[in-house]
Amino acid sequence: MKRQPFEELSALSRLIHDPSRLAILTALAACRGADFLFLQSLTGLTKGNLSGHLGKLERGGLVAITKSFKGKVPHTSVALTPQGRDAIRRHWKQLEQLRRAAGKWTAAPQVKPA
């Protein structure tokens, strides 16, 4: 049986669908990886917020975080895991299906007040 749009909506992963995390994952999906400063500049998140979201994504197995030093400066690189890449691709597909389904919905005829 075909699932209804609301069921599909509730099936969206909350870990991915949060706006900040969706922005992070969208940026990472477009490249092999990026450093912390790039993600911060592109998403406009504060260091603390970005760190928190990356922690959640790492615990969910969607991103891999590598910490190193460039000279004496700490450097954090982030990349999608294969699982993360699949998940964001699936998420975009689900959103696209929802968008298409929403395009077919028709508004109920408005009743004019007497």
Place this chain on the structure above:
Amino acid sequence: MNDLRRIHYVAEHYEQLQGLRLLPLSVPFLLSALSRLAPSATMLSGAGWSLLLVSAFAMSTLIGRYYSRQFGQAYPFRWRSVCQIAAGTAAFFALEWLQELRPFPIPLPILFIAIVMTRIGMAAGWLRSHYLLIAAACALFGLLPVLGVSLDTRAAALDGLIGGGLAVAAIGDHRVLRSVMAARSAS
């Protein structure tokens, strides 16, 4: 959705959007165009041209470091850029060959570049619309043979087109990158 599309585009094309890296490369071409147009000006010698190009590449590397310090680093999929450049170059030379085989009134390679520039200008919701200016300049340049402009003037115009195109792309891309990054930082 538009925001996410822009985020995706900027992350994918971050190196290309580091516009100021192109700016030093425009200088040798603009100087060459000027020296061709002004008969009194001295022509750039081969050594002078090479020196300018080497300096331009060195400056480009230094400017790349500025971008890394300012906005961080993204690691692109190299094979995508390589494939695009290889396909573009192959198409350009194929059209060049076709043009020599059967002369068309409008140079096909220039027309091809104008189409590519238009496509870049329209990408991600007209994010890099300054490329449309370059496309228009390419189209105008393509019309020069039809208008009966002399070969000397066309050679100067070609140098001007390359130099000017690089300068417009450089400043435009830099402004786009700064605005996208600054807008996100402010929000």
